[in-house]
Structure formats: C-alpha cells, structure tokens
Amino acid sequence: EDQVTQSPEALRLQEGESSSLNCSYTVSGLRGLFWYRQDPGKGPEFLFTLYSAGEEKEKERLKATLTKKESFLHITAPKPEDSATYLCAVYDSGYALNFGKGTSLLVTP
Amino acid sequence: DADVTQTPRNRITKTGKRIMLECSQTKGHDRMYWYRQDPGLGLRLIYYSFDVKDINKGEISDGYSVSRQAQAKFSLSLESAIPNQTALYFCATSSGRASYNEQFFGPGTRLTVL
Numbered sequence: 001e002d003q004v005t006q007s008p009e010a011l012r013l014q015e016g017e018s019s020s021l022n023c024s025y026t027v028s029g030l031r032g033l034f035w036y037r038q039d040p041g042k043g044p045e046f047l048f049t050l051y052s053a054g055e056e057k058e059k060e061r062l063k064a065t066l067t068k069k070e071s072f073l074h075i076t077a078p079k080p081e082d083s084a085t086y087l088c089a090v091y092d093s094g095y096a097l098n099f100g101k102g103t104s105l106l107v108t109p
Numbered sequence: 110d111a112d113v114t115q116t117p118r119n120r121i122t123k124t125g126k127r128i129m130l131e132c133s134q135t136k137g138h139d140r141m142y143w144y145r146q147d148p149g150l151g152l153r154l155i156y157y158s159f160d161v162k163d164i165n166k167g168e169i170s171d172g173y174s175v176s177r178q179a180q181a182k183f184s185l186s187l188e189s190a191i192p193n194q195t196a197l198y199f200c201a202t203s204s205g206r207a208s209y210n211e212q213f214f215g216p217g218t219r220l221t222v223l
Contacts, residue, residue: 031208031209032209032210032211034211034212036214041197041217041219042216042217043113043199043214043215043216043217044152044199044214045214046211046212046213046214049210049211087151087152089152091209095140095157095159095165095208095209096142096154096157096167096168097142097152097154097212099151099152100151101149101150101151102151
C-alpha cells in the first residue's frame with residue numbers, strides 16, 4: 001500500500017500563475033513530512049520539513065503546509081527556474097524515507 | 110564544495126561484472142543511505158548505516174552489498190551486475206541527533222548494465 005501519493009503527476013503553469021501541489025500520506029504516527037526539489041539527472045534537494053498539523057514553512061515563492069492527512073506545496077507567482085520535479089516523503093515504520101512519485105512542474109515564460 | 114559526493118558519476122558495465130559506487134560526505138553526519146531511482150517507481154532504499162559498525166538492509170537489498178569504511182564513507186557494491194540494476198543511484202546522509210531528520214542527497218551515479 002502506497003504511503004505517499006502526489007498529485008498531479010505533471011503540471012504546466014505560465015510564469016506568474018500560482019498553484020498548489022498535493023501530497024497525501026497514510027502513515028500512523030507521522031515522524032515528519034519532507035519536501036524535496038529534483039532537477040533532471042540531479043539529486044533531490046531538501047526544501048522543508050513539517051512535523052505537526054497546522055505547521056507552515058516558506059522559502060521564496062514556495063510555502064508548504066500540513067494537515068493530518070496531506071500536505072500542500074503552494075507556489076506563488078512561479079518563474080521558469082522553478083521548473084523541476086517536487087517530491088514529498090515520510091518515514092515508514094523503520095528508518096527509510098518513503099517517497100511519492102513526484103509532481104513534474106513546468107513553468108513557461 | 111559539495112557536502113555529499115559520489116563517484117563515479119556515470120558508469121557503463123556488462124552483465125556479471127562486479128562494480129563499486131562510492132560516497133563521501135563532509136557534513137559530519139552519522140547516518141548514511143543508498144537509494145536507487147527508477148522511472149515510475151520513485152526512490153527506494155537499498156541499505157542504510159547509522160555508524161561504522163551498523164549496517165541495515167532496506168527495501169531492495171538483494172544483489173547489493175555495502176561497506177562503511179569510516180564515518181564519512183559508504184560504498185555500494187553490485188556483486189554480479191544485471192541489466193535490471195540499471196538505474197540512478199543516490200547516496201544520502203542525515204544527522205543522528207534526532208531519530209527522524211531530513212536527508213541530504215548526493216548528485217547521483219547513473220549506472221547502465223548491458
């Protein structure tokens with residue numbers, strides 16, 4: 001059973017068009033929800049950790065929020081350089097980060 | 110300077126060959142991990158190590174072995190490479206100060222097994 005489901009799989013935005021990415025999780029006893037950005041052929045780059053429902057974190061045009069069942073990554077007025085795959089992950093019952101399949105974001109000028 | 114480095118960055122090998130992928134880190138982290146990434150399957154954990162004397166299997170350890178030579182070095186070996194081990198391989202590290210911390214990833218090794 002998938003613990004982490006991300007939607008949509010792909011998203012195309014025009015520059016300046018704000019939107020949100022969704023990460024739903026089904027793990028008991030959440031021990032952190034993690035957001036990463038991955039550029040093609042590169043390693044995932046850590047963005048945020050959220051631990052408690054209601055928690056929010058911001059970095060430049062990105063804002064991550066957390067509820068008891070899902071997390072959202074809000075992208076405000078995106079730029080072409082925000083184009084990447086965004087991954088979310090939670091720890092499983094052990095010490096492995098369980099990743100979703102990601103949302104591939106393309107921002108066009 | 111990169112905090113987590115991986116060598117080689119690209120490798121093409123033949124079925125049956127033994128190969129080693131190496132990872133070094135300057136973050137001072139105790140915990141190190143090896144993941145592989147396949148299109149459509151996402152990132153999956155192969156092995157992890159919490160210190161030099163601690164090695165643990167992950168979700169997909171069959172066909173792989175690891176060695177933690179020092180706190181800063183963690184190597185992944187494919188004893189007899191097969192084509193379905195063609196993938197992107199990532200090393201990651203995390204601090205051991207708390208049980209469940211963010212992990213920091215290296216740049217990856219693209220491995221092709223012919």
